[in-house]
Amino acid sequence: MTSTIGEIVPEAARRFGKRTALVIEGRGFSFLELEQESSRMANGLVAAGVVAGDRIALYGPNCWEWVVAYYAIAKTGAVVIPINVMLTPEEVGFVIEDAGVRAVVASAEKGAPLLDLRGTANLSNVILWGQPVDKGANGFEGWRAGGKPNFAPVHRQPSDLAALCYTSGTTGRPKGAMHNHRAVIGAAIGTCAMAARGPQDRIVSALPISHVYGSCVLNASVMAGSCLIMIPRFNETAVLEAISEHRATLMDGVPTAYYYLLAHPDFAKTDLSSLTRCWVGGQTLPAAKSIEFSERTGCPVHEVWGMTELAGVASANPIIGPNKPGTIGIPYPGNAMRVVDMNDPGKEVPVGERGELMFGGPLVMQGYYGDSAATAETVEPDGWVHTGDVATMDEDGYFTIVDRKKEMILTAGFNVYPAEIERVLCMHPAVAAAAVGAVPDEAKGELAKAYVMLKAGTQVTRETLTQHCRTHLAAYKIPRALQFVTELPVTSSGKIMRRLLSDYDDGSH
Secondary structure, eight states: OOOSGGGHHHHHHHHHTTSEEEEETTEEEEHHHHHHHHHHHHHHHHHTTOOTTOEEEEEOOSSHHHHHHHHHHHHTTOEEEEEOTTSOHHHHHHHHHHHTOSEEEEEHHHHGGGGGGTTSTTOOEEEEESSOOOTTSEEHHHHHHHSOSOOOOOOOOTTSEEEEEEOOOTTSSOOEEEEEHHHHHHHHHHHHHHHTOOTTOEEEEOOOTTSHHHHHHHHHHHHHTOEEEEOSSOOHHHHHHHHHHHTOSEEEEOHHHHHHHHHOTTTTTSOOTTOOEEEEOSSOOOHHHHHHHHHHHSOOEEEEEEEGGGTEEEEEOOSSSOOOTTSOBEEOTTOEEEEEETTEEEEEOOTTOOEEEEEESTTSOSEETTOHHHHHHHBOTTSOEEEEEEEEEOTTSOEEEEEEGGGOEEETTEEEOHHHHHHHHHTSTTEEEEEEEEEEETTTEEEEEEEEEEOTTOOOOHHHHHHHHHHHSOGGGSOSEEEEOSOOOBOTTOOBOGGGGGGGOOOOO
């Protein structure tokens, strides 16, 4: 039985051997090849002095080298620290110092600026893949050429620290969420079970594997014996072509991926008939878009939910069971969720009422590394974690995210949730995507402003969309300003960054 990350690939190689495990940019790797390549890398790391418990940062885009390095680090018993590719060298420097990183494994482009950081805290080694490799760095390719293809994973306990996953740091310095092997493996097992993933599946994903959702899908695919068709960076054409060419059975993505796919001129022309189910997570996908995708493809979309503090995906609309568009489904087996009073986490609210979503179970992080104060603010003494999401629960135990607690707009004393307005705007047939942010108002404190992307070849007026909102929303929720845009600010994982919407503001109303 697989109980640690280091055991994932050896067990998969034993079970699935020469079957294709990974396809990226036209290159395929069998499960056996992943086992051999990660063993060569692990031998190189050990030769460089890496021992169990060391912190090793992994910094680069979606590529096969990242996958090999991830499993190699785990095999050595070291703690892997996946770093968001959008972070600057200065921000990476903070992570290196904060976590006491011993070595960095990175793409040549991302890692070269870090060579000068050697000597910072515990950093002694920078290992680069790709070309050119700067003088003073260890070459990934050299280890591949000379490394032995066999490596027995260093024994670790399920309770041992496996990964340090740093938050985005949008409200200050990023914090390192500590995950043990049990949590990472549990998230992968739950992802396999809730989506019924198996050896028959060919999965298309453009999720960044440095993000907990992407790495969770990676681990689940390898453990289930599925073939993962990895897209280096989301591109509508590349995703559509991959689904058609590989006869993909499953797609993982974030809401913006579905927005762009639905609006693409080739969407209706592409053969997507092989898809049997799709997953969407990272942010709430308006039910109207989920239904539109299902109606146009015949493939159901199952919304899922998770967070950095939970080692990945933690709830889902199950494949076997009711699928309720607009909800995040039910918690993974062995875990639990509840909705509590905003001011009293010990008091659950009645079915249908809004409150803060709390999560409990083995997927909860061990805490924030070196930050006991932040840990105490986020995790209750009984182990339940504050998600920061406002949610409701229905009579079937399915949960619906209303919005992020911190992104609520306060208009003349009324709580206005951007996601609720976005869901309504996305119901309009001309709207490809929408995001809502707050703008200051002297009389009412804050007002909602909508930023709307239209589908290609469509036209609609601000007045028409405002009237559409009046039909579905209370008067105080209607956006007081509306601006048409050609793009929306997104993170590396594809989440819409509402805090940056003001950068797009043209003063229109």
